Amino acid sequence: ASYDMGGHDTYMHKEIHEQAEAVDRVLRGRIDDRFSTVHLGGLNLDARDARAVRRVKILGCGTSYHAGQIGAQMIEELARIPADAEPASEFRYRNAVVDPDTLYIAVSQSGETYDVLAAVQELKRKGARVLGIVNVVGSAIAREADGGMYVHAGPEVCVVSTKCFTNTCVAFALLALHLGRTRDLSVRDGKRIIEGLRKLPAQIAEMLEQEEDVKKLAAQYADARSMLFIGRVRGYPVAREASLKLKEVSYIHAEAYPASELKHGPLALIEPALPTVAIVPDDDLLEKNRAAMEEIKARSGQILAVAHQEQEKADHTIVVPKNEDELDPILMGIPLQLLAYHTALALGRDIDKPRNLAKSVTVE
Numbered sequence: 001a002s003y004d005m006g007g008h009d010t011y012m013h014k015e016i017h018e019q020a021e022a023v024d025r026v027l028r029g030r031i032d033d034r035f036s037t038v039h040l041g042g043l044n045l046d047a048r049d050a051r052a053v054r055r056v057k058i059l060g061c062g063t064s065y066h067a068g069q070i071g072a073q074m075i076e077e078l079a080r081i082p083a084d085a086e087p088a089s090e091f092r093y094r095n096a097v098v099d100p101d102t103l104y105i106a107v108s109q110s111g112e113t114y115d116v117l118a119a120v121q122e123l124k125r126k127g128a129r130v131l132g133i134v135n136v137v138g139s140a141i142a143r144e145a146d147g148g149m150y151v152h153a154g155p156e157v158c159v160v161s162t163k164c165f166t167n168t169c170v171a172f173a174l175l176a177l178h179l180g181r182t183r184d185l186s187v188r189d190g191k192r193i194i195e196g197l198r199k200l201p202a203q204i205a206e207m208l209e210q211e212e213d214v215k216k217l218a219a220q221y222a223d224a225r226s227m228l229f230i231g232r233v234r235g236y237p238v239a240r241e242a243s244l245k246l247k248e249v250s251y252i253h254a255e256a257y258p259a260s261e262l263k264h265g266p267l268a269l270i271e272p273a274l275p276t277v278a279i280v281p282d283d284d285l286l287e288k289n290r291a292a293m294e295e296i297k298a299r300s301g302q303i304l305a306v307a308h309q310e311q312e313k314a315d316h317t318i319v320v321p322k323n324e325d326e327l328d329p330i331l332m333g334i335p336l337q338l339l340a341y342h343t344a345l346a347l348g349r350d351i352d353k354p355r356n357l358a359k360s361v362t363v364e
C-alpha cells in the first residue's frame with residue numbers, strides 16, 4: 001500500500017504523529033454520558049452475556065499481545081473479571097483447555113496474522129465465544145470472530161506498529177468500562193474514566209511536543225549495546241512494548257523485566273554500559289519504583305525515567321501528562337515510540353521496513 005507521507009520522512013514518524021486524531025476516532029460515537037458507559041454494539045454481547053463471563057483470555061502476537069496485556073489489566077481493574085493475555089502462537093500449540101465461561105478476545109492490527117486466526121478457528125471449533133479487536137475492516141479475523149470492535153487507527157504502513165497499539169489500548173479501556181458498568185463499576189468511576197479518555201487526544205499532542213527532547217536523549221543512548229526496560233504492574237507491559245519497539249527498529253538488544261524481579265537476577269547485569277529505562281507512573285507503586293531506581297544507581301547504572309514528575313534518582317526524566325491511573329499506560333508508551341524512532345534514525349536504520357520483518361505474518 002502507498003499513502004501520502006504528509007511531509008514526514010517515514011511512515012513511522014507520520015503514524016506516531018497521527019495518534020491524537022486516531023484516538024479521537026476510536027472514541028467517537030461510543031461514549032454514553034447518560035449512563036457513564038460506552039456503546040459497543042458490534043460486540044454482540046448483551047448485559048446478561050456480559051455478566052455471565054467468568055474469565056477473559058486475550059490472544060495476539062507481538063505488539064498486539066502487549067496491548068492485550070494492558071487490556072487484561074484494565075479489565076481486571078475496572079470490571080473485576082480475572083483476565084490475562086497470552087501469545088496466540090503459544091496458545092494454539094499447547095492444547096489449551098477451552099472453557100465455555102471464558103470470553104476469548106483476539107487482537108490484531110492486520111486481522112490476518114495466521115497464528116491468531118488459527119487460534120480463533122480452534123476456539124470456535126470448540127464452541128467458545130471469540131471477540132475480535134482488529135484494525136483492518138473486513139479482515140479474516142474480523143470475519144471469523146463472533147463480534148468485536150474496530151480500533152479505527154487508520155492504515156498503518158510502517159512494519160513497526162505505533163498508532164494501532166495506542167488505539168488498541170484505548171479500545172480495551174472502552175471494553176473494560178463497558179464490562180465494568182454491567183457489573184460493579186460505579187457511575188462515578190464510569191464518569192472518571194470517560195473524562196480520562198476524553199483528555200487523551202490533547203495529552204498525546206502535548207506529549208508529542210517533547211519530541212526534540214526525546215531526540216536528544218536518543219542520541220545519548222544510541223551507542224548502547226543493550227538496554228533494560230523495567231516497570232511494575234501497569235508499567236510492565238509498557239516496558240515490554242518499548243523493548244520490542246527498540247529491538248525491531250534500531251536492532252539494539254533490549255530486555256524488559258518487572259522491576260520487582262530485578263533482585264531475583266537481572267541486577268547482576270547492571271553496570272554503566274547497560275542503561276535502564278524505568279516506567280514510573282505516579283500511582284501507589286511510586287515508592288517501590290523509586291527504590292528499584294536506587295538499587296540501579298547504587299550499581300552505577302544509567303537511568304532514563306518515563307514518569308509523571310522529575311525523578312531524582314534518574315539521570316534523565318521524560319515527563320508524561322498524568323491521566324487516571326488505569327489509563328496511564330496509554331500515554332506512557334508514546335515517548336518510548338519516539339525514543340525507538342530517533343535511536344533508529346541516529347543509527348541510519350531502514351525505519352519503515354526493518355530487516356527480517358514483515359508487516360503481517362500470514363504464514364505458519
Ligand code: AGP
Pocket residue numbers: 061062063064107108109110111112113116159160161162248357358359360361
Ligand atoms: C509490531 O511492531 C510488530 N511488527 C509485530 O510484532 C506485530 O505486532 C505482530 O506481528 C502482530 O501483527 P497483527 O497485529 O497484525 O496481528
